[in-house]
Amino acid sequence: MMSDMLKQYGEVIGFHAMDSLLAIAERLRGKKIVHVNSTREGGGVAEILSSMIPLSRELGLDVSWEVIEGDEPFFSCTKMLHNSLQGMAGGLSDGQIASYTETNHRNAERLKDYLEEADYVFIHDPQPAALLGMMPGRKGKWIWRCHIDVSAPNRSVWRFVKKQVEGYDASIFSLPDFAQPLPHPQFLITPSIDPLSEKNIPLSKAEMEKTYRELGVPRDKPVILQVSRFDRFKDPLGVIESYRIAREYVDIRLVLAGGGAADDPESGEVLSAVQEAAAGDPDISVLVLPPDAHRSINALQSGADVVVQKSTREGFGLTVSEGMWKRKPVIGGDVGGIRLQVINRFNGFRVRSPEGAAIRIRYLLTHRWKRERMGVNARQYVLENFLITGQLRNYLSLLVTLDGGEGEWERWI
Numbered sequence: 001m002m003s004d005m006l007k008q009y010g011e012v013i014g015f016h017a018m019d020s021l022l023a024i025a026e027r028l029r030g031k032k033i034v035h036v037n038s039t040r041e042g043g044g045v046a047e048i049l050s051s052m053i054p055l056s057r058e059l060g061l062d063v064s065w066e067v068i069e070g071d072e073p074f075f076s077c078t079k080m081l082h083n084s085l086q087g088m089a090g091g092l093s094d095g096q097i098a099s100y101t102e103t104n105h106r107n108a109e110r111l112k113d114y115l116e117e118a119d120y121v122f123i124h125d126p127q128p129a130a131l132l133g134m135m136p137g138r139k140g141k142w143i144w145r146c147h148i149d150v151s152a153p154n155r156s157v158w159r160f161v162k163k164q165v166e167g168y169d170a171s172i173f174s175l176p177d178f179a180q181p182l183p184h185p186q187f188l189i190t191p192s193i194d195p196l197s198e199k200n201i202p203l204s205k206a207e208m209e210k211t212y213r214e215l216g217v218p219r220d221k222p223v224i225l226q227v228s229r230f231d232r233f234k235d236p237l238g239v240i241e242s243y244r245i246a247r248e249y250v251d252i253r254l255v256l257a258g259g260g261a262a263d264d265p266e267s268g269e270v271l272s273a274v275q276e277a278a279a280g281d282p283d284i285s286v287l288v289l290p291p292d293a294h295r296s297i298n299a300l301q302s303g304a305d306v307v308v309q310k311s312t313r314e315g316f317g318l319t320v321s322e323g324m325w326k327r328k329p330v331i332g333g334d335v336g337g338i339r340l341q342v343i344n345r346f347n348g349f350r351v352r353s354p355e356g357a358a359i360r361i362r363y364l365l366t367h368r369w370k371r372e373r374m375g376v377n378a379r380q381y382v383l384e385n386f387l388i389t390g391q392l393r394n395y396l397s398l399l400v401t402l403d404g405g406e407g408e409w410e411r412w413i
Helices: 004-013 015-026 044-058 072-085 094-117 129-134 155-165 205-214 236-246 267-278 294-303 318-325 354-366 368-385 388-404 408-412
Strands: 032-037 062-067 120-124 141-145 170-173 186-188 223-227 253-258 284-288 306-309 330-333 348-351
Touching: 004 015, 004 044, 004 388, 015 388, 032 044, 032 094, 044 062, 044 318, 044 388, 062 094, 072 094, 072 155, 094 129, 120 129, 120 388, 129 141, 129 155, 141 388, 170 388, 205 294, 223 236, 223 294, 223 318, 236 253, 236 267, 236 354, 253 294, 267 284, 294 318, 306 318, 306 354, 318 330, 318 368, 330 354, 348 354, 354 368
Parallel strands: 032 062, 032 120, 120 141, 141 170, 170 186, 223 253, 223 306, 253 284, 306 330, 330 348
Antiparallel strands: none
């Protein structure tokens, strides 16, 4: 009998799709599956896993989630890795490499017995990638899941990461452009949002308006919103520039809402730059939210007129799907995973410059019927492509494929 949780998902995605997910999960009953990443809160990976793990267990699977432990030098190193894989110049120092290796060794000792006994291990991103080489007794299949835009990586840094990941049984990327030459099968699976999470459930208009009041954001004029970590690649300074160009033609407010992540030591510097750029402008609200402010983000997205995600690099961009799920057209940077989500003139616009974003902001605010039509399209597009049930289905199909050989993937997707 289907549980209440699964019935709720079935009401969103359709019960035929839920039956299919249950059938795939049945193939993996009794198998031990472990996910490993670098933080339990803050950032898209943690958000995905916080929904995927309970859903997996509800399907009757033995799934757990482990988080590696590190100090400030380690996370400074892995932030450098992240930025360099997205194309930033520079390289790793001997000290950073030593910190990376030593931290993974400590975590390998702590997790060794557990991970070596697992049937399947998903390692998320570069931070814990070296664990594979420190598990000589592993019995299961190991999959490296890359959430980063590595379409044009710093080559020296990629060579370092490649040494850590080439021994995996498979790797997962979000887009074909991100895939790199590796000596094992590669799969393309997009990230996703959870329609039943606090960040994405329907909210009443009263709650939405109450949240805006509590956060000190008046709703006396159209609201342009970007929700993201304070990260240079999210380009919050470029969003401020777009707002200042657009407000010469339309009277608007800008809200930049977000926070940092436990594995991102740069966020404070970026936040300071944003606050300095916004200083003295009463129509810009810079909101620093705690990692668990999911309902507040939901309210902000639900009440916004236009959602922006003007990234200059983007592995996927869950906030794009979140805004679209709430029937908002999204103006996104023409990069990475945003290209998968935003279809020009159908559910939003992709842009390459602050001027381009400003033009699209003005257009959407002066063509209400078009804004509403694109919002309806946006919701449907997410329903069909970017929900957590579909991502989990693909993950489980991948595991069946690794055990069953060629042909299994086509059978189960």
